[in-house]
Amino acid sequence: MNFLFNNILRNAAVISYRSHNSLKLYITAIQNITYIHTTSKHNNLMDFFDNKKNWNETNIRVGRAWRLDELRIKSNTDLHKLWYVLLKERNMLFTMEHECNRKVRLFPNPERIDKVEESMNNIETVVRERNTAYYTLETGETGERPVEDVVNLFGLPEKYPKNEYIIPKFMNTRWVKSYLEHGYINSLAVKKFYRLYQEKLRSIKRNERNRNFNHVQHLLKRFPDMDLEKLQAEYPEVDLEKAKRTKKARGHFLPKY
Amino acid sequence: MSTRWYPLYQRGNPQLRVFLPNFWMKLVRSSVNQLPNVVQFHCSMEMTKHDIKNYLEKIYNIPVVEVKTRIAMGKFRKDVGKGYIVKDDDIKFAYVTLPKTMKFEFPNIFEKKKGDTEDDMKSLDEAKKSFKGFIQRNKDRSDVPSWFTI
Incomplete structure (x- = not known):
C-alpha cells in the first residue's frame, strides 16, 4: 500500500x-x-x-x-x-x-x-x-524587500536592496568616511571612468547605426524592387532616401531611383 | 530552514506565513565501509546538523539519532582541452545515524534482470528480420540509396 x-x-x-x-x-x-x-x-x-x-x-x-x-x-x-x-x-x-x-x-x-x-x-x-x-x-506597501536607487562606487546608478544594519548609518564612521572624505562619487578616477564608459556606449550606438546604414545600402543593391515601407519599418533610423543615392546602393543595372 | 532571507521589518510586519524549505539532500553510496545504520548524504551547503535532523524527521519520517557533517573542498584540476584551471563545487556531506534496530543497504539500481538478455536477443532478431525485408523490397534497385526508399 x-x-x-x-x-x-x-x-x-x-x-x-x-x-x-x-x-x-x-x-x-x-x-x-x-x-x-x-x-x-x-x-x-x-x-x-x-x-x-x-x-x-x-x-x-x-x-x-x-x-x-x-x-x-x-x-x-x-x-x-x-x-x-x-x-x-x-x-x-x-x-x-x-x-x-x-x-x-x-x-x-x-x-x-x-x-x-x-x-x-x-x-x-x-x-x-x-x-x-x-x-x-x-x-499599502508590498511586503517585499525595499529597493533604493543609489549611485555606486563607479558612479553608475544601481538598485540597492536594503538590509538591516548592525548600527545606524550615521554612526557607521567607516562607511561614511569613504563617501564623505574621499568623495568616491566625485573623485577624479570615477569621473574619468564615467567619461570613458559613456564614450564606449556612444561608440557602440554609432557603430550600430553605421552597420545598419551599410546593410540597407547593400540590400538596396541586391534587391532593387524591395518593399521600401517594410525596410523602413525594419530599420527606422536609416534615411532611405540618402541610402538610395549612395554609390554602394548602385548595382550593375540602370538606376531606378 | 531555507536559504531565503527573512522579510525585513516594515509596516504590517511581513512574515513568512507559508513555510517552503528549498534545501535539497541526496542519498549517496557510502565511500567507505560504514555501520549498517549509518547513511551518507550530500546536502545544501547552508544546512546545519539541526536542519538535517528536522528535514529527515519531519519530511521523510525517518528517526535520526545523530548527524555529523563535513565540507569537502572541490578539486582543482586542469581542463583537459584548454588547460585552464577548473574548481569543482564544494560538497557538504552528512553522515546520519539511524537507531540501532534500523538497517539501510544502498540498493543496486542497475541490476540486470533475468529477461534482459532474452529481450536484447529478441530486438536484435527483429532488427535482422526488418533489414531482410528491406533488402527484399529493394532488390531490383540496388543502386538507390536507403534514405530515398521507404
Missing part, C-alpha cells in the same frame, strides 16, 4: 495530462488512502529512490510542469502540500542522477529535474503574489 501511496505522490508532482481538478483528485486519493495506510516497517529512505520498476528504464515518461494559472486557483494548503511533493521528487531525481553518474550510466529523461524546478519556482511566484496582494491591501 505504501508503494501505491508513493506512486500517487510521485505522479501528482509533474503529470499534466490530468484535468484542472487534478490536485483535488490527488488530495481525495490521499484522504482515501490514509485510512488504510499504515506505517510500514521498512524505513522511508527508499523515498530517495525512484519506483523499482523505473530502475533499469531508459525512457521514463512524465508530463509537463505545473503552470502558473493552474497553481493560482489552488488554496494555500494545497500549494504547501504540493511543495513537499515536489521537494521529495527533486531529491529523488538528484539521488538517481548521482547514482547514474557514479555508475557511468545515462540518466533517463534529465529534463524531469527542470520540470520539477519550474513547478517549484511557479509555486513560489504564486505565494509571493498572494503575499504582496495581502500587504498592499493591509498596509
Whole structure:
C-alpha cells in the first residue's frame, strides 16, 4: 500500500495530462488512502529512490510542469502540500542522477529535474503574489524587500536592496568616511571612468547605426524592387532616401531611383 | 530552514506565513565501509546538523539519532582541452545515524534482470528480420540509396 501511496505522490508532482481538478483528485486519493495506510516497517529512505520498476528504464515518461494559472486557483494548503511533493521528487531525481553518474550510466529523461524546478519556482511566484496582494491591501506597501536607487562606487546608478544594519548609518564612521572624505562619487578616477564608459556606449550606438546604414545600402543593391515601407519599418533610423543615392546602393543595372 | 532571507521589518510586519524549505539532500553510496545504520548524504551547503535532523524527521519520517557533517573542498584540476584551471563545487556531506534496530543497504539500481538478455536477443532478431525485408523490397534497385526508399 505504501508503494501505491508513493506512486500517487510521485505522479501528482509533474503529470499534466490530468484535468484542472487534478490536485483535488490527488488530495481525495490521499484522504482515501490514509485510512488504510499504515506505517510500514521498512524505513522511508527508499523515498530517495525512484519506483523499482523505473530502475533499469531508459525512457521514463512524465508530463509537463505545473503552470502558473493552474497553481493560482489552488488554496494555500494545497500549494504547501504540493511543495513537499515536489521537494521529495527533486531529491529523488538528484539521488538517481548521482547514482547514474557514479555508475557511468545515462540518466533517463534529465529534463524531469527542470520540470520539477519550474513547478517549484511557479509555486513560489504564486505565494509571493498572494503575499504582496495581502500587504498592499493591509498596509499599502508590498511586503517585499525595499529597493533604493543609489549611485555606486563607479558612479553608475544601481538598485540597492536594503538590509538591516548592525548600527545606524550615521554612526557607521567607516562607511561614511569613504563617501564623505574621499568623495568616491566625485573623485577624479570615477569621473574619468564615467567619461570613458559613456564614450564606449556612444561608440557602440554609432557603430550600430553605421552597420545598419551599410546593410540597407547593400540590400538596396541586391534587391532593387524591395518593399521600401517594410525596410523602413525594419530599420527606422536609416534615411532611405540618402541610402538610395549612395554609390554602394548602385548595382550593375540602370538606376531606378 | 531555507536559504531565503527573512522579510525585513516594515509596516504590517511581513512574515513568512507559508513555510517552503528549498534545501535539497541526496542519498549517496557510502565511500567507505560504514555501520549498517549509518547513511551518507550530500546536502545544501547552508544546512546545519539541526536542519538535517528536522528535514529527515519531519519530511521523510525517518528517526535520526545523530548527524555529523563535513565540507569537502572541490578539486582543482586542469581542463583537459584548454588547460585552464577548473574548481569543482564544494560538497557538504552528512553522515546520519539511524537507531540501532534500523538497517539501510544502498540498493543496486542497475541490476540486470533475468529477461534482459532474452529481450536484447529478441530486438536484435527483429532488427535482422526488418533489414531482410528491406533488402527484399529493394532488390531490383540496388543502386538507390536507403534514405530515398521507404
